[in-house]
Amino acid sequence: MSTEVRAAIVTGVSQGLGEALAHALLQRGYRVVGVGRASSNRLQGPNYRLAKVDLAHASGIDAALEGPFAELAAARPSYVCLINNAAVGTPVGVHGTMASGDIAASLAVNLAAPAALCNLFCRVFADDSVERRVLNVSSGAASNAMPAMSSYCVAKAGLEMLTRALASERHGENFRAITVRPGIIATGMQEFMRSQPKEVLPGVALFEGFHTSGQLVPPDTTASVIVAKVVDGPVEHGRTYSYQELAA
Numbered sequence: 001m002s003t004e005v006r007a008a009i010v011t012g013v014s015q016g017l018g019e020a021l022a023h024a025l026l027q028r029g030y031r032v033v034g035v036g037r038a039s040s041n042r043l044q045g046p047n048y049r050l051a052k053v054d055l056a057h058a059s060g061i062d063a064a065l066e067g068p069f070a071e072l073a074a075a076r077p078s079y080v081c082l083i084n085n086a087a088v089g090t091p092v093g094v095h096g097t098m099a100s101g102d103i104a105a106s107l108a109v110n111l112a113a114p115a116a117l118c119n120l121f122c123r124v125f126a127d128d129s130v131e132r133r134v135l136n137v138s139s140g141a142a143s144n145a146m147p148a149m150s151s152y153c154v155a156k157a158g159l160e161m162l163t164r165a166l167a168s169e170r171h172g173e174n175f176r177a178i179t180v181r182p183g184i185i186a187t188g189m190q191e192f193m194r195s196q197p198k199e200v201l202p203g204v205a206l207f208e209g210f211h212t213s214g215q216l217v218p219p220d221t222t223a224s225v226i227v228a229k230v231v232d233g234p235v236e237h238g239r240t241y242s243y244q245e246l247a248a
Helices: 016-027 058-074 100-124 150-169 188-194 204-212 219-231 243-247
Strands: 006-011 031-036 048-052 079-084 131-137 175-181 240-242
Touching: 006 016, 006 058, 006 100, 016 031, 016 219, 031 058, 048 058, 058 100, 079 100, 100 131, 100 150, 131 150, 131 219, 150 175, 175 219, 175 243, 188 204, 219 243, 240 243
Parallel strands: 006 031, 006 079, 031 048, 079 131, 131 175, 175 240
Antiparallel strands: none
């Protein structure tokens, strides 16, 4: 019987796409470390552990996660994938209406934390004989400015540049960094956006339309495609993939 260990680190596993990705990976026999303040009750078993950290405090990531990362590395996985999925959609509001602390917290979770996680991942998993992959979960908001969602748009654009920066630094055959835009998913963030008044979120009709027209895809469906195509499948270093092309 093969003892090969395939492992993944997934952020934002309490609900939504992060929970679905972690569950899909566990179903495929991966050893999974969930990263965040809390976990879903669906994620259980000997191959799963939660590494608790508040990603809004990105400066504490090394202290909180170096141990769990090193423990995973000690299992000598043949393949390990970091999935930067955690994100917040707040604050919502045009410039001049937001609190500075809310902007800073948003950028911490959506951009500073993924960058710090990539840094730690590259340091702990430095063995070039191990196949390593970084998957940054972005959004169409990375290239489409949306009024009242500036912090989210800026962070996602930065996250895609993070992928490209990793690809510019690491050229070995066993390291790949990619971005995935997962499309329109039935998550709490979508529900939150369509609950906003037009005075706060001028583009709220867009989110209402996604819901009423039945365009929202269940997280488990999206996660299954992502895991099959760009976690387990071959990928092009530095590339951005969309859910639409992966599901085609």
